[in-house]
Amino acid sequence: MNILVLGGGGREHALCWRLRQSPRCAALICAPGNAGIAAVADCVAISITDGAAVLALVRDRQIGLVVVGPEAPLVAGVADALRAAGVPVLGPSAAAAQLEASKGFTKDLSAEHGIPTARFRRFADAAEAHHYVAVHPLPVVVKADGLAGGKGVTVAETNEEGLAALAEIHGPVVVEQCLEGPEASLFILTDGETVRLLPTAQDHKRLRDGDQGPNTGGMGAISPSPRLTPDLIERALTEIVRPTLASMKARGTPFQGFLYAGLMLTPTGPMLIEYNVRLGDPEAQVLMLRLASDAVELFWAAATGHLAEVEPVFSDDAAVTVVMAANGYPSRPVMGTAIEGLAAAEALGVTIFHAGTRISEDGRLVAAGGRVLNVTALGHDISEARALAYAAIRKIRWHGGHFRRDIGKSA
Known part of the structure; x- marks a missing residue:
């Protein structure tokens, strides 16, 4: 087809x-x-x-x-x-996509159904949140209520940081408790009835090594995530994902497509940070590299209500993707810089997914976005996969970009 x-x-x-x-x-x-x-x-x-x-x-x-x-x-x-x-x-309907489009919607749904998540307050306008943030115990998390490309979140360690974050938001805002613990990502595919669990993955959001610097759309990912044990996965499905899907169905807006639950693994168990109503980026890159099933058959089944007839198969190998981003990302990425050496890098056995590239008038491959390349590798374990990815990066000649050197290192 x-x-x-x-x-x-x-x-x-x-x-x-x-x-x-x-x-x-x-x-x-x-x-x-x-x-x-x-x-x-x-x-x-x-x-x-x-x-x-x-x-x-x-x-x-x-x-x-x-x-x-x-x-x-x-x-x-x-x-x-x-x-x-x-x-x-x-992909879900606009009504079901509110799970990502409105953090306030998801917070209210979580509160209504006892889904574990951070304590929160909603404000119709960022200006209304100023006094609350100014006196709230620190740290505090400030989130734009709508879509923000994965970058509308500030973990404010000081009142000044919180107020500065609010100054950047125009519209509704959610202010919430700062949860403690490691983060992990849980992905499912559903046709509205049947749920298929995808492999775990772990994003690396901060710009610089050691999880320092501002939040980004993601500077790399690994799969599987060593943080999500079978027990934690089952708890997340039982306490978070399944109640959410049941609620959406009861509202008359059943969810169909990929659902990505961002989780904080707290001492009391997994808690919901947020939902994305599609595959994550760059998590999709490691998941698609591990997918061994026929993608057309799988996606068609999910789109047409026949997912119960298809069980996806994934490679036992681990996958690592390292994002190469343009200098200045995430605030003001520098565009148009030339990139060379991709063929030599791919010859090592990696797969390079383009995130923001174009061909210039003189036929060169140039940067055309903030995140530009995803150097993605398979290995018997995370260590082998990340070694291959970084070996390939050393073959790429691009003076206009940067990348983290510790993707997957803690795993």
Whole structure:
């Protein structure tokens, strides 16, 4: 069948790369894509938050399955428009996407159903939160209520940091207790009824080594996560994920697609930090590298209510991805710098997913985003996979970028 993937980052490159390997994939189209995705899919420049434009492309290319990568089209209701036209789509409705689109919505749902999460207060306007933050015991976590590309969160160690974070937010805000413990990511795939657990993964959010610096969209990831034991996974499913899915179904807005639960592993057990209503980025890169099943069969089953008939299979190998980001990221990334040496790096056996690249007018590969490349490797364990990833990075010639040197080291 002909398949359309929406998005243009590293997650979407990983999805396209795995879909392209299926014998069930006839034509593969990606909108808008990037320079790396163009090697495996036909890239088309449209607005992916415009349901009418996406539907027109689907009809023009005779698309049989749409896979939505990022959150913005889901929140904009693109999946709803496609389903209304009878097009199979992997991704939740706009109503179900509120789990990510509104942190306040998820906090209220958690409170209503006893889902363990940090204590919180919601404010309709950031200005209303100033007095609360000024006198609240520290540290405190300040979150923009809406979508923020993974960067709308500040862990304020001082009142001044909290107030500065509020000054950057225009609109509703959630202020919450700062939880203590390591973080981990739990991923599931569901068709609204059947739930399939995906391998665990662990993101590295901070910009610099040693988990220092500002939060980013993610500077690397590993899979599996040594932090999530079978007992912790079962607790998270029982106490957090399943009650959430049951609540969404009871509201008449059942969830279908990938659901990513960001967890804090506290001394009293796993607690929900936030939900993402799609695969994480860069976690998708390590998960797609480990996926051994036919991706088209799996995604089609989830999109059409037949997930009970398919059990995904994943490699026992470990995976590590290291993000190479443009200088100045995450605040003001420098664009247009040339990148060379990717073929030499890939010759070592890694897979490089492009997160933000384009081909310049003179034919060179150049940076076109904050996060630019994901150097991703498999190994018998995390140590072997990270050694291969970093060996490959040493082959890449790019003076305009930087990366963390400790991805997976603590594992």
